[in-house]
Amino acid sequence: MRKLSLEDAVASYIQDGTQIMFGGFTGFVREPMAFAWEIVRQGYKNLINPMVNSGFSTWLLHATNAIRVKEDSWVGCGEIFAKLDLNADRCLKTKSMLVEDYAHGQMQMRLLAGALGVPFMPYWGGMGSEIFKYDILGENNLRDGKLFPKKKYAMIEDPFYDQGKVPVVPALQPEVGVIHAQKVGDEGTVRVEGLTGYDKELAFACKTLIVTCEEVVPEISLREQPQMNLVPFSKVDVLVEIPWGAYPTQVPYYYDYDPVAMREADRIQRDEEMMNKWLEEWVYTPKDWKDVMDKIGGYRLSSLTANRFLGYSLKNKRGEVLPPEIYMPLQWRR
Amino acid sequence: MTFDISRLDLIPDEEADPKEYTLNEFLAIAAAREVKNDDIVFAGTGLPMVGILAAQFLYAPKAVVVYEAGMFDGKAVHIPASVGDQRAAYMASQLGGLTETFGFYLQRGLVTLGFLGGAAIDKYGGINCTVIGDYHSPSRRLPGGGGNPDIGTLAKRTVFIMVQEKRRFVERNSYTTTPGWQVWDIERETWVPKREVYPKQYANNGPSAVISNMAVFRFDDKGEMYLDTTHPGVTIEDVQKECDFELNVGMHKGVTKKPKYKELVLLRKIIDPGRLFIPAKLPKLRDDIEEICGGTC
Numbered sequence: 094m095r096k097l098s099l100e101d102a103v104a105s106y107i108q109d110g111t112q113i114m115f116g117g118f119t120g121f122v123r124e125p126m127a128f129a130w131e132i133v134r135q136g137y138k139n140l141i142n143p144m145v146n147s148g149f150s151t152w153l154l155h156a157t158n159a160i161r162v163k164e165d166s167w168v169g170c171g172e173i174f175a176k177l178d179l180n181a182d183r184c185l186k187t188k189s190m191l192v193e194d195y196a197h198g199q200m201q202m203r204l205l206a207g208a209l210g211v212p213f214m215p216y217w218g219g220m221g222s223e224i225f226k227y228d229i230l231g232e233n234n235l236r237d238g239k240l241f242p243k244k245k246y247a248m249i250e251d252p253f254y255d256q257g258k259v260p261v262v263p264a265l266q267p268e269v270g271v272i273h274a275q276k277v278g279d280e281g282t283v284r285v286e287g288l289t290g291y292d293k294e295l296a297f298a299c300k301t302l303i304v305t306c307e308e309v310v311p312e313i314s315l316r317e318q319p320q321m322n323l324v325p326f327s328k329v330d331v332l333v334e335i336p337w338g339a340y341p342t343q344v345p346y347y348y349d350y351d352p353v354a355m356r357e358a359d360r361i362q363r364d365e366e367m368m369n370k371w372l373e374e375w376v377y378t379p380k381d382w383k384d385v386m387d388k389i390g391g392y393r394l395s396s397l398t399a400n401r402f403l404g405y406s407l408k409n410k411r412g413e414v415l416p417p418e419i420y421m422p423l424q425w426r427r
Numbered sequence: 428m429t430f431d432i433s434r435l436d437l438i439p440d441e442e443a444d445p446k447e448y449t450l451n452e453f454l455a456i457a458a459a460r461e462v463k464n465d466d467i468v469f470a471g472t473g474l475p476m477v478g479i480l481a482a483q484f485l486y487a488p489k490a491v492v493v494y495e496a497g498m499f500d501g502k503a504v505h506i507p508a509s510v511g512d513q514r515a516a517y518m519a520s521q522l523g524g525l526t527e528t529f530g531f532y533l534q535r536g537l538v539t540l541g542f543l544g545g546a547a548i549d550k551y552g553g554i555n556c557t558v559i560g561d562y563h564s565p566s567r568r569l570p571g572g573g574g575n576p577d578i579g580t581l582a583k584r585t586v587f588i589m590v591q592e593k594r595r596f597v598e599r600n601s602y603t604t605t606p607g608w609q610v611w612d613i614e615r616e617t618w619v620p621k622r623e624v625y626p627k628q629y630a631n632n633g634p635s636a637v638i639s640n641m642a643v644f645r646f647d648d649k650g651e652m653y654l655d656t657t658h659p660g661v662t663i664e665d666v667q668k669e670c671d672f673e674l675n676v677g678m679h680k681g682v683t684k685k686p687k688y689k690e691l692v693l694l695r696k697i698i699d700p701g702r703l704f705i706p707a708k709l710p711k712l713r714d715d716i717e718e719i720c721g722g723t724c
Contacts, residue, residue, distance in 0.1 A: 118511035169570030198529030198577040219576030221610020288497040289524035345513040412701035
């Protein structure tokens, strides 16, 4: 395992055309935002980006047209954006980006197959959808059997229990996988708190695993309860310690999502000129990630700091009004 | 100011007047009524989430909710803003990831009810949530399937919450992301009944109801949509006007039940007091109800 700075990790492992996949979930939880931000700053283009579902990190890359081909189930951003990623919409309209559609579970099974080291995985979900009818990568002659599978899916006859035809989806082993964790031991053991999404499958499927984390902790502190750890140290290639590295998405037990930043991002994505101004202000001008956090300000960040028991913040004004405190007896549901 | 849950018991068991609630509240309560006590529900963000939380509180306390990102039976006390929100994981029975939700829970057959939405629905319950217009050069690209195709094909029953518009209720979708009772057979290149293609454990799973802002629809033995009930103040003709195919109205049962005061207070005071999914500006309730809940409903 190499411990690198954010700048060095991006410069050493990303190039134009790298096949890269991000962890986290739908623009909301533990997205490696700082890492995506640094990719945009260093200006890499033509990336290949398979995703189980897109989110906020990819929203940033779509804004600068950095991705050439996606295989994805959901090209959206967080729910606060009404799920729409208008940057991706622009890339698709100009045909500078191609998207191969899959269903959510199909992408997950592709990644699981990659993690297990088998060539494909049977999966019934979504059979009979028109997702099966169109083959964007095939139409563009990209199916080389290496970077992209030779077929989008195949139908096979169940050889064992006579259940008829079953769809199989091809395994996925991205060149580079990036996940954001809460804690990593100084030898590399990864602990993720809260939901895991597809991060475990990504960690084992990818060829090079980069973990960005909130804090590096003594390895011994993660070894007392090993059942809580997600990835053993041997699978981690690169470690980057970057506090608030998933902001403005949520990192359970560390900080909440920032609805103010998300609503602002939704507002500015509606206009390309405003989007570019925002990129100038928030991506290109700041010296480093710390500078971005300083710009947001300590008080606002402290309102996002998670309640230690619940794992999210009670001081975060999420909706249109700040809700009154709820009286929470031990048995509050009847 | 805190709200004492026990005050809900003081509210009379009466239906509210249509002037006293908003559409979002109506839809959430209509969705809640589809939940049975022994259901394991796969719910999406927004009104489905409000609906399942209300159902658990009122008439299906044992119903279990599964959220896409990995939570099994979370007991959220603060409404989650997303299915990935840590709030949805509070007091969950198990917390995992997508292999659990799509594999172990959904494909393995645990999930009995799915709550979904979409941009358009067809006569057979097929959903489009991928593109508006032509697939190769769409006028608007939508996020795409996400878990919609998986849940829609594998959950035992599926309930859709939709906006009633002529362009959204169509004979056949321009692109079917989630097949309903008819599926695209890739080898014969035609639409075939779901039962002919899927193995027996999933053959009878599919759309069971559609709740729109005008009516509730269900599906007959042939897998075609029919009008079940119309919402208060809406006529059959109004619904037909906002539906592109000829609607089967032969089994129309009358008017959809209105929300009760207790249900509205629950939504406003307990489930979504921060107004994430129901509007901030709400019509006032009847005076005696307002008095019971402190005059701020």
